[in-house]
Amino acid sequence: MTKLASDLNLYNTADRAVSKFVPLEAGKVGIYLCGATVQAPPHIGHIRSGVNFDILRRWLTAIGYDVTFVRNVTDIDDKILHKAVHEDIPWWAVAMKYERAFSDAYAALNVLPPTYEPRATGHITQMIELMEALIANGSAYAPGNGDVYLEVRKLKSYLTLSNQKLDDLQSADDADLTFKKDPRDFALWKAAKPGDPSWPTPWGDGRPGWHLECSAMAHAYLGEAFDIHGGGLDLIFPHHENEIAQSESAGWKFANIWMHNAWVTTSGEKMSKSLGNSLQVMEILKKVRGIELRWYLGSAHYRSMLEFSFEALEESSVNFRRIEGFLQRAREVLKSEIEPSISSEFAKAMNNDLAVPQALADISEAVRIGNSAITENDLTALAKSASEVRGALSILGCDPFDPIFAGAANTKKELLDGLISLALEQRTAARARKDFAASDAIRDSLTALGITIEDTPTGSRWTVN
RNA sequence: GGUCGGAUGGCCGAGAGGCGAGGCUCAGGACUGCAAAUCCUGCUACACGGGUUCAAAUCCCGUUCCGACCUCCA
Numbered sequence: 001m002t003k004l005a006s007d008l009n010l011y012n013t014a015d016r017a018v019s020k021f022v023p024l025e026a027g028k029v030g031i032y033l034c035g036a037t038v039q040a041p042p043h044i045g046h047i048r049s050g051v052n053f054d055i056l057r058r059w060l061t062a063i064g065y066d067v068t069f070v071r072n073v074t075d076i077d078d079k080i081l082h083k084a085v086h087e088d089i090p091w092w093a094v095a096m097k098y099e100r101a102f103s104d105a106y107a108a109l110n111v112l113p114p115t116y117e118p119r120a121t122g123h124i125t126q127m128i129e130l131m132e133a134l135i136a137n138g139s140a141y142a143p144g145n146g147d148v149y150l151e152v153r154k155l156k157s158y159l160t161l162s163n164q165k166l167d168d169l170q171s172a173d174d175a176d177l178t179f180k181k182d183p184r185d186f187a188l189w190k191a192a193k194p195g196d197p198s199w200p201t202p203w204g205d206g207r208p209g210w211h212l213e214c215s216a217m218a219h220a221y222l223g224e225a226f227d228i229h230g231g232g233l234d235l236i237f238p239h240h241e242n243e244i245a246q247s248e249s250a251g252w253k254f255a256n257i258w259m260h261n262a263w264v265t266t267s268g269e270k271m272s273k274s275l276g277n278s279l280q281v282m283e284i285l286k287k288v289r290g291i292e293l294r295w296y297l298g299s300a301h302y303r304s305m306l307e308f309s310f311e312a313l314e315e316s317s318v319n320f321r322r323i324e325g326f327l328q329r330a331r332e333v334l335k336s337e338i339e340p341s342i343s344s345e346f347a348k349a350m351n352n353d354l355a356v357p358q359a360l361a362d363i364s365e366a367v368r369i370g371n372s373a374i375t376e377n378d379l380t381a382l383a384k385s386a387s388e389v390r391g392a393l394s395i396l397g398c399d400p401f402d403p404i405f406a407g408a409a410n411t412k413k414e415l416l417d418g419l420i421s422l423a424l425e426q427r428t429a430a431r432a433r434k435d436f437a438a439s440d441a442i443r444d445s446l447t448a449l450g451i452t453i454e455d456t457p458t459g460s461r462w463t464v465n
Numbered sequence: 466g467g468u469c470g471g472a473u474g475g476c477c478g479a480g481a482g483g484c485g486a487g488g489c490u491c492a493g494g495a496c497u498g499c500a501a502a503u504c505c506u507g508c509u510a511c512a513c514g515g516g517u518u519c520a521a522a523u524c525c526c527g528u529u530c531c532g533a534c535c536u537c538c539a
Contacts, residue, residue: 016469034539042539049539064531077538106508159468162534168467170535181508210537232539236467239538261539268532271539299488305471305532312477315489319477325502357479361487364529371503436498443500454502461502 002217004063004342007351010228011303012257013236014161018353023227026257028066030226031057032218032255034116034235035071038098039079042105043278044297045232045264045271051294051397052261052302052354054111058395059350062342070221071114073099076121076207081196091197092121100115104230105281108290109297110397110404116221120213124199127208127216130250131188131201139249142177146191146204146313150245153183158245188212211242218243219252229255233262234270261302262288268307279308291405292317295398301357323389324400325463326367330386331401333374334463338383340391340399350395357401363392372451416464420451424460 008021033053035044049402053071060067068413075095084091099119106113131148139155142148152158153165159166176185187209191197198205218226225379231240240258247254263270266277284293287310296316300306331338343366349358370385393399423442430439443453450465 037538039537045529046539077537162468164468164535168535170466195495230539233470234534234538237534238536264532265532268471270533272537296486303470304478307477309477312489316479318490322502329502335539355479359487361479364487368504375503379508422513432496440499447501454503455497457539463502 004347004351005065008060008063009351010257010259011352011353013260021227021257023065025226027064028068029228030068030222030228031060031070031228032214032222032226033069033071033072033114033229034214034231034239035114036098036102037074037077037079038095038102039077039083040098041101042281042282043264043271044284044293045278046102046107047109047111047281047293048264048297048306049230049232049261050106050111051109051297053259055298055302055356055395055398056228056230056259056354057112058397059354062345062395063351067115068222069112069114070116070118070218072217073102073117073119074213075099075119076197077210085137085195098227101282107404108281108285109294110290110402112397115196118217119211120208120217122218123213123216124208126213127459128201128222130212130216130246131203134188134246135248137249137251139187140204141181144203145179146189147179147187148189148201148203148244149180149185150188150249151181151302152186152245153182155249157242157248161236161241162245164237164254182400186211188246199445211239211246212245214239215246215250215254218254219247219250224251225253225256227256228259230259230261231256233260236260256415259302259393262305262307264297264306266308271308284313288313289405290319291398291400292320295396297322298356298396299360302354320398323363323367323393326370327386327390327400328463329374329461330370330382330398332384334379335387338386338401340386340392340394342391342395343388346388346392346395356396359392359396363389365450366392370396418448424453424462427461 009018010021011018036042036251057067057069076091076195080094081091084094087094131140133150134150135142140148169184189201189203189206189212190209192205192207196207198207218229229240244254265271269277273276281293293313296313299316310318322462327338343362346359349355349362352358352394366385370382370389373382373385389397390401394402399405423446427439427442430436430442446453446462452463452465454461
């Protein structure tokens with residue numbers, strides 16, 4: 001596996017190019033992914049990010065890396081506070097409610113729990129320590145109103161990730177220069193307003209600004225330098241620029257490479273709550289299974305926009321069911337569990353900046369070969385292709401034999417199998433005496449119940465739609 | 466105004482100088498009592514106008530259209 005690990009290439013937003021991945025420490029990878037601001041239920045754009053980086057994590061693990069994966073929860077921010085007032089419940093109740101909604105969605109799509117999942121409010125101490133250091137070395141200032149700002153003009157490398165110039169930025173209309181030295185200076189810490197939650201600091205009671213938490217938590221769990229920082233494309237500016245500003249001002253090397261996933265769009269526009277075009281994960285899961293939604297969200301390249309439509313989702317699900325059907329047939333024919341393996345084609349695709357679409361083409365090819373092997377009763381060829389297909393699906397988090405997807409349905413499977421076998425025996429007998437009216441009536445009845453019958457050379461098999 | 470990205474066949478979606486990605490749909494065929502599943506075959510495109518090249522979807526110049534960030538955003 002070390003050979004595969006040394007062939008991994010990833011795109012780095014910082015230099016806008018794909019290059020060989022070299023870990024800071026041999027055999028280990030530290031990843032920090034900006035997680036959710038828990039102020040509403042997740043829509044499929046949020047969960048796409050989770051799926052994309054889960055695939056990255058699984059691949060890194062598969063090729064032999066010891067991965068530390070940190071995904072934070074932003075549990076304090078303006079929207080959460082507004083919602084708390086609006087719903088007349090405590091701010092922490094809002095945060096916890098939606099944190100759970102995100103956890104449920106991640107679980108439904110088989111996104112592995114992070115190694116660590118820190119909450120912003122649990123790291124106030126680290127944030128204060130960071131601010132103290134920044135003020136001590138002259139990077140930040142506390143003007144006395146309870147806010148703490150970072151002085152961005154002092155930084156040489158500010159805005160290098162987004163390739164912008166400070167003076168080219170559109171001027172904010174509401175820039176208040178009463179306390180800020182420069183309108184671009186951003187708040188590390190915000191003074192408490194009446195009724196808002198606050199924490200004591202040397203500069204007065206207040207709460208964290210959005211950007212500070214990620215620098216503090218990434219540092220706490222991954223150290224002064226780590227390999228990969230991830231997030232959505234829309235976080236490049238200002239969030240990630242500001243993280244870099246804070247962290248580098250503190251003398252930390254911070255992230256080695258930056259990876260950003262693209263959006264899920266509808267009608268060409270980014271899905272977002274404010275546009276009113278967002279589709280909640282749990283709503284879509286009423287139409288397709290979690291494994292199918294994951295297959296769909298993972299099928300486009302992570303840096304490409306994914307134009308959502310229910311038609312495309314359904315097409316994708318049809319494609320997945322074909323692959324799933326192959327694995328189930330393969331298991332029946334082989335009369336044994338399928339051992340996952342990684343084909344060289346799949347590895348090559350994944351090592352090329354996670355070229356999942358190419359990997360999918362390879363999977364389709366393997367399925368075709370495997371299906372032909374079933375027809376020709378070539379068990380050796382079947383075992384090989386089934387193994388590769390399952391291995392690939394496993395990395396993509398879509399292994400149909402994964403217990404997380406098998407669900408509770410299994411408990412009644414034996415009973416169901418017995419009942420349907422009974423009906424199929426009747427049908428087989430009818431077909432044997434060429435009483436096709438009777439055999440078709442049985443099949444039609446089963447079809448009406450959502451059970452599909454397939455006649456194979458070795459007998460009839462059934463599947464639930 | 467600045468920065469970044471996009472336009473590919475009926476649909477989704479890769480690729481990024483030359484051997485037609487793949488999937489879905491559709492049509493035909495094989496198999497089947499008929500189906501289903503599977504396999505085979507067919508339909509074969511790169512927004513527009515120039516240019517470079519033996520060769521351009523891919524490189525260069527120009528144009529049009531769409532989107533994102535610069536306020537909270539995955």
